[in-house]
Amino acid sequence: MYLMTVVISNTKVAEIPGISAAGKSTELIKYTPPADIEYIFYGKPKCIDAIPVTPEGHPTPAIITKAAKEIMNFPLIPIRAGSILPPRTPHIYASSTPGGDIRFEDGSPEHEKLLEDGIILGKELRKFDLVIGESIPGGTTTALAVLRSLGYDAHTSSAFKDNPVSLKEKVVNMALKRGKSVKCCGDPMISFVAGMVIGHGNAILGGGTQMLAVAAIAKEEGYKPKLIATTKYIANDKSANFKEIAEEIGVDYYISQIDLSKSKYKGLREYEIGYVKEGVGAGGALYMAEKSGIKLEDIEKKIEELYGRLIE
């Protein structure tokens, strides 16, 4: 039986101007993780007035997760692992300590504790088909740092259409000069979810290049997720190399061929040209839905309906 969890977190990396598109402005980015959860549960966030959008106004991928959830009604439990704010829903508490700016300080200061607690929770949930998503602004940069620290020639995606590659490289290089551990270069989401993968033994990671970092860390400990489920937007991203690194790690993947090109809304249609791409477990939710026999067409219709409700 499926159980979805979405791990929310923050680091100061997201405060570096131009690095994260997980919010309308750098100011608002810190609200994005709880707002994503609240949107899924209540149809609108409680911690802030509007749903998270990119600086150009594209809606959060939580809309994909919510569409799949409304159709197939899978249980979802949010997990707070270092988000600045709690979601205003019942949620699993792991930590309220956000990560630092990896240029100057630890990205996952409580790495050991989070890994250990993630293992405990993953073990506890072994009987379920566990799907794990994430919402952590700036997370592709910390993921890049973690993958590079392990020697992978990785390139991670971005919620920006134009991946701020040189900025990310600069931040990562500064972090790697400080050290090569997850504590140093990673983020609390990576620490906790790596623990869950280890404890569970067969977890499904819903996400893109960030989940490669999780899988790579789990692999260092001798464990693997069942697979990483993501969207075609990640797999087709030429500024990243999802499939290549997944194969190098030796982790299976599933690519959902979701198609928003026929939407009447520009905000959704532009997912097709590279905005947003993935997040909040979107790929994992699509995987569950498709495996349960739900047609992508129906999910696409539901996304259209949910977006209509949002902008009215």
Added chain:
Amino acid sequence: MYLMTVVISNTKVAEIPGISAAGKSTELIKYTPPADIEYIFYGKPKCIDAIPVTPEGHPTPAIITKAAKEIMNFPLIPIRAGSILPPRTPHIYASSTPGGDIRFEDGSPEHEKLLEDGIILGKELRKFDLVIGESIPGGTTTALAVLRSLGYDAHTSSAFKDNPVSLKEKVVNMALKRGKSVKCCGDPMISFVAGMVIGHGNAILGGGTQMLAVAAIAKEEGYKPKLIATTKYIANDKSANFKEIAEEIGVDYYISQIDLSKSKYKGLREYEIGYVKEGVGAGGALYMAEKSGIKLEDIEKKIEELYGRLIE
């Protein structure tokens, strides 16, 4: 598929001398809820050195829950709903605000929010066979107040062999003079679990007379649990009237015939003469185990083994 949750909470009622046996002393009682959880997860508490015992040294009923869990390996998620301390495990966060002393102040000051969040969580967990236990010192007194406020001629059990009936009556009467709502007379566990029962629609309550108060509140809103699962120690308690009130509320019940009379340990054997009786979801854990075809004999053996490990 079974999913067990244990809701932990505190109120200042437990600080009234002589009212609660959920700890060696009034000082130590506040550690009991998280210590119960930590004992189940780690084999010993982390927030304090020793496992919770009654003033006379009888071990926490968490030992029954742990025995069933070790044999059948059901998933257990702790829920913090107003406990003073968090358990040092991943857990669902609902509230960190304990209740007051119902003689003078509200027992469940955040009742509305807890009920609402309980409903949200209960709904989310609808696909599971949800079993809910509790650990809240002083909880039989607040349960008594809630049942009386609704007009039931209830008598609740106690973890003491000799139920401090007249003290409980005095506290309850003072509370009822202040008001007749759950917020006034109840406790955070009752508020949250009543919400879970409403949201889930078919939850199994693992516990004794405290769960009658939960069922009675849910009934006021038009909902019922599937049943209340408890131990024969509660059903046989002549200072209480579990079956009578369950029938009056119209809620089904299951009585586990667990037998610790042959234990070589006095601490366990004396469960048979009325010490401890129930708690930490013991009845619910026994229900799950028995329904899954596990023999009581095997659970009793496991309890013996666990207690042996504790006192060595």
